[in-house]
Amino acid sequence: xxxxxxxxxxxxxxxxxxxxxxxxxxxxxxxxxxxxxxxxxxxxxxxxxxxxxxxxxxxxxxxxxxxxxxxxxxxxxxxxxxxxxxxxxxxxxxxxxxxxxxxxxxxxxxxxxxxxxxxxxxxxxxxxxxxxxxxxxxxxxxxxxxxxxxxxxxxxxxxxxxxxxxxxxxxxxxxxxxxxxxxxxxxxxxxxxxxxxxxxxxxxxxxxxxxxxxxxxxxxxxxxxxxxxxxxxxxxxxxxxxxxxxxxxxxxxxxxxxxxxxxxxxxxxxxxxxxxxxxxxxxxxxxxxxxxxxxxxxxxxxxxxxxxxxxxxxxxxxxxxxxxxxxxxxxxxxxxxxxxxxxxxxxxxxx
Amino acid sequence: xxxxxxxxxxxxxxxxxxxxxxxxxxxxxxxxxxxxxxxxxxxxxxxxxxxxxxxxxxxxxxxxxxxxxxxxxxxxxxxxxxxxxxxxxxxxxxxxxxxxxxxxxxxxxxxxxxxxxxxxxxxxxxxxxxxxxxxxxxxxxxxxxxxxxxxxxxxxxxxxxxxxxxxxxxxxxxxxxxxxxxxxxxxxxxxxxxxxxxxxxxxxxxxxxxxxxxxxxxxxxxxxxxxxxxxxxxxxxxxxxxxxxxxxxxxxxxxxxxxxxxxxxxxxxxxxxxxxxxxxxxxxxxxxxxxxxxxxxxxxxxxxxxxxxxxxxxxxxxxxxxxxxxxxxxxxxxxxxxxxxxxxxxxxxxx
Numbered sequence: 001x002x003x004x005x006x007x008x009x010x011x012x013x014x015x016x017x018x019x020x021x022x023x024x025x026x027x028x029x030x031x032x033x034x035x036x037x038x039x040x041x042x043x044x045x046x047x048x049x050x051x052x053x054x055x056x057x058x059x060x061x062x063x064x065x066x067x068x069x070x071x072x073x074x075x076x077x078x079x080x081x082x083x084x085x086x087x088x089x090x091x092x093x094x095x096x097x098x099x100x101x102x103x104x105x106x107x108x109x110x111x112x113x114x115x116x117x118x119x120x121x122x123x124x125x126x127x128x129x130x131x132x133x134x135x136x137x138x139x140x141x142x143x144x145x146x147x148x149x150x151x152x153x154x155x156x157x158x159x160x161x162x163x164x165x166x167x168x169x170x171x172x173x174x175x176x177x178x179x180x181x182x183x184x185x186x187x188x189x190x191x192x193x194x195x196x197x198x199x200x201x202x203x204x205x206x207x208x209x210x211x212x213x214x215x216x217x218x219x220x221x222x223x224x225x226x227x228x229x230x231x232x233x234x235x236x237x238x239x240x241x242x243x244x245x246x247x248x249x250x251x252x253x254x255x256x257x258x259x260x261x262x263x264x265x266x267x268x269x270x271x272x273x274x275x276x277x278x279x280x281x282x283x284x285x286x287x288x289x290x291x292x293x294x295x296x297x298x299x300x301x302x303x304x305x306x307x308x309x310x311x312x313x314x315x316x317x318x319x320x321x322x323x324x325x326x327x328x329x330x331x332x333x334x335x336x337x338x339x340x341x342x343x344x345x346x347x348x349x350x351x
Numbered sequence: 352x353x354x355x356x357x358x359x360x361x362x363x364x365x366x367x368x369x370x371x372x373x374x375x376x377x378x379x380x381x382x383x384x385x386x387x388x389x390x391x392x393x394x395x396x397x398x399x400x401x402x403x404x405x406x407x408x409x410x411x412x413x414x415x416x417x418x419x420x421x422x423x424x425x426x427x428x429x430x431x432x433x434x435x436x437x438x439x440x441x442x443x444x445x446x447x448x449x450x451x452x453x454x455x456x457x458x459x460x461x462x463x464x465x466x467x468x469x470x471x472x473x474x475x476x477x478x479x480x481x482x483x484x485x486x487x488x489x490x491x492x493x494x495x496x497x498x499x500x501x502x503x504x505x506x507x508x509x510x511x512x513x514x515x516x517x518x519x520x521x522x523x524x525x526x527x528x529x530x531x532x533x534x535x536x537x538x539x540x541x542x543x544x545x546x547x548x549x550x551x552x553x554x555x556x557x558x559x560x561x562x563x564x565x566x567x568x569x570x571x572x573x574x575x576x577x578x579x580x581x582x583x584x585x586x587x588x589x590x591x592x593x594x595x596x597x598x599x600x601x602x603x604x605x606x607x608x609x610x611x612x613x614x615x616x617x618x619x620x621x622x623x624x625x626x627x628x629x630x631x632x633x634x635x636x637x638x639x640x641x642x643x644x645x646x647x648x649x650x651x652x653x654x655x656x657x658x659x660x661x662x663x664x665x666x667x668x669x670x671x672x673x674x675x676x677x678x679x680x681x682x683x684x685x686x687x688x689x690x691x692x693x694x695x696x697x698x699x700x701x702x
């Protein structure tokens with residue numbers, strides 16, 4: 001149907017409907033609650049007695065991703081994962097996604113195939129169904145819009161506003177890695193732009209570059225909490241940085257907080273890269289963002305059930321609002337937590 | 352909070368979270384099944400025993416809309432309506448939407464306020480809740496992504512694949528107006544570009560320009576069908592043009608069709624503008640698109656219940672697939688229906 005050349009297949013060779021059929025032909029529907037996927041005016045979902053959660057994200061080339069150092073397959077995977085992360089942060093299970101993609105004429109069908117291969121891998125890995133969306137021309141680079149739908153019983157849902165005084169603040173995994181990975185990718189790309197023969201050696205930074213390019217959503221934590229019978233009092237995923245996202249929990253829950261610098265989990269590779277690039281590792285962890293770890297609070301009585309789980313680190317506790325929102329440094333001094341997280345508009349000004 | 356100047360308020364004055372709070376502060380949640388709107392990782396919906404439908408659309412500046420002749424308030428309204436139209440085309444009732452917007456630095460907060468005013472008007476008019484989405488910087492003009500969610504019982508849902516031989520093909524309203532309105536707007540804008548003192552007089556074209564800039568979704572038809580106890584055997588909304596969308600019904604249902612040129616409803620203003628611009632009115636109706644009317648099929652026995660409804664026009668009937676998909680012209684000759692509808696990729700090539 002589509003003509004190929006050495007430079008790839010022009011998207012216009014397919015037409016709108018042919019293209020989306022081509023790109024989505026290997027996507028099975030695996031969830032029984034997905035009654036109708038792509039191919040009608042809308043998808044149909046049967047949630048039975050469950051509640052449905054819905055979240056959406058718009059990713060724009062040059063703002064949210066840079067194709068100079070982001071492989072399209074990784075981009076497709078990540079575009080899905082960041083939305084699933086929001087679903088897990090509700091203590092819900094993701095089941096369906098829709099994906100709309102806009103591409104300018106510099107892209108070829110093969111580029112879209114790579115992108116959709118990443119989307120398919122994410123669907124496979126997390127057991128979600130692609131049920132809608134389309135592809136479209138764009139005058140302005142690549143645009144990706146993902147909506148994720150998930151389900152949970154009313155009792156399971158965890159909001160941002162349920163934290164109470166003395167609740168323990170926990171984070172999963174380690175923080176700051178995705179941000180440091182981004183700094184490494186930017187640095188190597190800059191050198192490459194000046195010297196196209198330059199071959200970046202990223203082996204020293206494998207972990208943090210992976211954190212940036214191929215993040216995972218913490219399904220395992222949601223499953224663990226369920227197994228242990230622990231329901232967090234509040235939860236959010238760390239997309240903007242620990243500071244900013246913790247302030248969201250405090251703001252919505254009407255609490256203050258105290259977290260301890262020494263408790264904030266930072267991987268050795270993150271710390272080494274930060275020091276190499278003259279960035280304070282703690283700043284990367286607090287303000288870097290894009291780690292897609294979970295930040296949640298639990299009642300102190302539940303902490304025993306989560307003890308000796310290396311993937312969960314208590315970093316502090318909630319306080320009355322009037323006590324402020326404080327970081328206790330290694331030297332024991334207290335400093336106010338401020339939101340310096342990643343901001344799509346701030347970034348527009350800075351860069 | 353935000354500094355204003357004669358040229359408006361810079362978006363960066365708000366920051367990401369402040370801005371979306373500002374823009375969405377006048378959006379009430381009116382549906383009991385909306386359990387949580389904006390402000391958490393995801394919105395929460397309680398569909399009870401209903402099925403949920405979900406549909407999404409990505410609208411890109413320069414491809415799907417041109418701000419040279421599209422007021423932002425109308426654009427916001429239309430971006431919602433085109434998604435609600437898809438929900439109605441499932442015979443479902445829209446209840447929630449999410450809206451993500453990307454804007455480049457040439458836009459000001461006041462521009463976004465206008466856009467969201469249109470979104471709010473559509474939410475008011477159709478009784479839907481804005482439950483999610485965000486605003487973001489863009490390097491590439493304006494990007495709008497809307498996802499609409501609706502509900503229906505399993506018995507109510509109407510798909511594209513249920514049409515049977517002898518079912519009557521009906522269209523609502525009239526066709527081709529939105530396309531002719533677009534041609535008028537383009538023509539006037541071209542003159543304006545050459546002579547900025549030119550004041551376009553659109554009064555002669557009020558109906559068709561309105562069809563282009565401020566379409567409505569046919570909620571009234573869905574309600575009427577329910578009142579009359581008529582369930583269409585198949586349904587689609589006419590977004591790409593009657594030809595293309597009818598071929599979708601035939602393709603999914605495995606039928607052929609015969610429609611009659613003389614039956615295709617075309618408004619007098621549409622016909623006059625088409626003749627003025629040397630476009631065959633029938634072509635505008637068949638291939639113009641963006642009318643957001645409904646195209647549906649009903650069993651012949653149900654046609655009595657819909658008789659003397661001026662907003663519903665029978666245009667033909669379904670046939671066995673082997674009889675082909677045919678348009679019977681005024682002179683009685685038969686011609687094959689081909690899809691020449693609006694195509695975001697075709698357009699990229701043509702213009």
